[in-house]
Amino acid sequence: MGGFHQKSCNFVTANITIMNNIGILFDLDGVLVDSEGEYTKFWGGMGERYGLVPTFAADIKGTTIGEILLNFPEADREWILGELHAFEADMQYPVYPGVMEFLRELRESGVPSAIVTSSDNVKMDLLFARRPELRGMIDALVTGSMVTRSKPDPEGYLKGAGLIGVPIERCYVFEDSMQGLQAGRSSGAKVIGIATTNPRSKVETIADLTLDSMHGISLACISAVR
Known part of the structure; x- marks a missing residue:
C-alpha cells in the first residue's frame, strides 16, 4: 500500500500536528488484548x-x-x-503494553473510539468483567452479534464509525488479522496494522502503517498517516 512500515512509533518527530475530528476503531483480540x-x-x-x-x-x-x-x-x-x-x-485477557496509555490519551484529547470485534456478546461480557478498565475507556462497541456480515466485509467498521459519529474516511482502524485488515481497507478508513498475529511482510501488504506492537503508540504517531 506504500505506507509506513515501522517497528515502533519512534520515527515520529515533535512537529507533527495532531489532526482534529478523527475516530479510532479497534479490533480486540491481538490488538488490545493478548488472546x-x-x-x-x-x-x-x-x-x-x-x-x-x-x-x-x-x-x-x-x-x-x-x-x-x-x-x-x-x-x-x-x-x-x-x-x-x-x-x-477461564481466559485472563491480558491487555497489551501501551494500550491503556493510548486509551487515556484518546480520552484526554476528546478522540472517540470503538471496539469492532467478531466476538459475541457472551465473550464481551466475560472480558469486561475481567478487564473493567477497558470498558470505561471505549465509547462504543460493535460485536459479531450486531452484524450480518463478518470481516473481511467492512460492515462492522462502518457501523463503528456511525456509532462514534465520525466519517469513516476520518477513522483509523487498528487490526492484526488479514480478514480484519481487509475489512478496514474496504471500509475507506486508514489502516494501522499490528504484527502480533501475522508476519510483518503480510500485514504490510494492506496496512498504511505497520507496527510490531501497541507499545509507544500515540496520536502523533498515527497522524503521520494521511
Whole structure:
C-alpha cells in the first residue's frame, strides 16, 4: 500500500500536528488484548478433532462465531459453542503494553473510539468483567452479534464509525488479522496494522502503517498517516 512500515512509533518527530475530528476503531483480540494464541490452541484442537485443514485456526481469525460454526456438523455446534464459552471464562485477557496509555490519551484529547470485534456478546461480557478498565475507556462497541456480515466485509467498521459519529474516511482502524485488515481497507478508513498475529511482510501488504506492537503508540504517531 506504500505506507509506513515501522517497528515502533519512534520515527515520529515533535512537529507533527495532531489532526482534529478523527475516530479510532479497534479490533480486540491481538490488538488490545493478548488472546490470539489461546484461540489458536482452542480452534486448532477443534479443527483436529473434526478433521479440518491444518490451517483452520489461522483461516478463521477475524470471523464471527456463527460463521466459524458452519464448518462443524450442525448437531455438534451447540456443544462446541458451550466449550468455547467455558474456555473463554477461564481466559485472563491480558491487555497489551501501551494500550491503556493510548486509551487515556484518546480520552484526554476528546478522540472517540470503538471496539469492532467478531466476538459475541457472551465473550464481551466475560472480558469486561475481567478487564473493567477497558470498558470505561471505549465509547462504543460493535460485536459479531450486531452484524450480518463478518470481516473481511467492512460492515462492522462502518457501523463503528456511525456509532462514534465520525466519517469513516476520518477513522483509523487498528487490526492484526488479514480478514480484519481487509475489512478496514474496504471500509475507506486508514489502516494501522499490528504484527502480533501475522508476519510483518503480510500485514504490510494492506496496512498504511505497520507496527510490531501497541507499545509507544500515540496520536502523533498515527497522524503521520494521511
